[in-house]
Amino acid sequence: MTVKERVRIGGRSARIQSAVHDAVRKLGALSTRNQITVPQIAAEAGVTPSTIYRRWGDLSALLADVAVARLRPIADPDDTGAVETDLRAFIEQYAEEMSSPVGQALMRDVLSALKEGLPSACAGFTCDHLTTLNARAKARGETPFDIDEVIDHVVAPIIYRALFSEQIPTPDYCNRLIDRIYLPARKRRTAV
Amino acid sequence: MTVKERVRIGGRSARIQSAVHDAVRKLGALSTRNQITVPQIAAEAGVTPSTIYRRWGDLSALLADVAVARLRPIADPDDTGAVETDLRAFIEQYAEEMSSPVGQALMRDVLSALKEGLPSACAGFTCDHLTTLNARAKARGETPFDIDEVIDHVVAPIIYRALFSEQIPTPDYCNRLIDRIYLPARKRRTAV
Structure with a gap:
């Protein structure tokens, strides 16, 4: 049961990461980086802004995380x-x-x-x-x-x-x- | 009279630039860059936040302006x-x-x-x-x-x-x- 819960949490965590990364990429294609806000990203990803702040700290850390993922060959x-x-x-x-x-x-x-x-x-x-x-x-x-x-x-x-x-x-x-x-x-x- | 006014405006404009640059340097020495806000800089420089937005556009443009000035030999x-x-x-x-x-x-x-x-x-x-x-x-x-x-x-x-x-x-x-x-x-x- 504990293992199953961990797996489920891992799965949700990965889904959140993927949804937030996709939202940044989509919004980034539509506007310049200086215009993107955390509430916009949260709305696009279907999560709350506090989820993003809790997980990434701030917008620049999130953008950097997405950038590293995109630069990874x-x-x-x-x-x-x-x-x-x-x-x-x-x-x-x-x-x-x-x-x-x-x-x-x-x-x-x-x-x-x-x-x-x-x-x-x-x-x-x-x-x-x-x-x-x-x-x-x-x-x-x-x-x-x-x-x-x-x-x-x-x-x-x-x-x-x-x-x-x-x-x-x-x-x-x-x-x-x-x-x-x-x-x-x-x-x-x-x-x- | 027109010339005198221009000089006076130029002087005030230069004083604002200098006060805002000094404020960024002072606050930058006290905290990391991601923690500095435009209202803090405005309060430290004795100007309104809207003066900063009007003149520099946004925080990153102001920080870049100060950085170029500091990198100038x-x-x-x-x-x-x-x-x-x-x-x-x-x-x-x-x-x-x-x-x-x-x-x-x-x-x-x-x-x-x-x-x-x-x-x-x-x-x-x-x-x-x-x-x-x-x-x-x-x-x-x-x-x-x-x-x-x-x-x-x-x-x-x-x-x-x-x-x-x-x-x-x-x-x-x-x-x-x-x-x-x-x-x-x-x-x-x-x-x-």
């Missing part, structure tokens, strides 16, 4: 058959998504909440993808790349541009960043 | 006598400031407001400093660095770490980023 990056083209394909798609108006808004929601751990969870999604690419490279007998180097010199400039600059990171720009990772190694191989 | 970077050490000194101080709790909160305020132009204004402050260092380099007969390269490969990874990572950019880390700019050029010079 739903599939592994494409397998193109070789590590360098895998990386180029992943980065091109990543740059396009993160510099889109939706990607920018999600990053801002994550950063605005002042909740520790959420921004690094998002950075962790990117790191997980790069780790997947490297595991594939090793399985194929290829040399893996240095993940920290790709974070610092490919991912970071793309995110800096997406957040702080009016220049959108183009596919050409992304490829030039990756060239800096691969060209020196190629030159060393040619020299040997 | 008040002095040129130190002159150490040579461009490479100028760059190392400037970047070390920049990394320390931007990864401090205050620096992180100011960046988040700027990004949260969804006001176009504010994030790029902040990126512009950094770019202005780098331009100053390069102008000094040219005046000394030194080779200037490539500003875009420093933005992408030194500034961007520092800001990415400050915003998204739990690893604070240390002085060692900053110096390794600058090594990547200077060491290849040094190797080319040695080879010639």
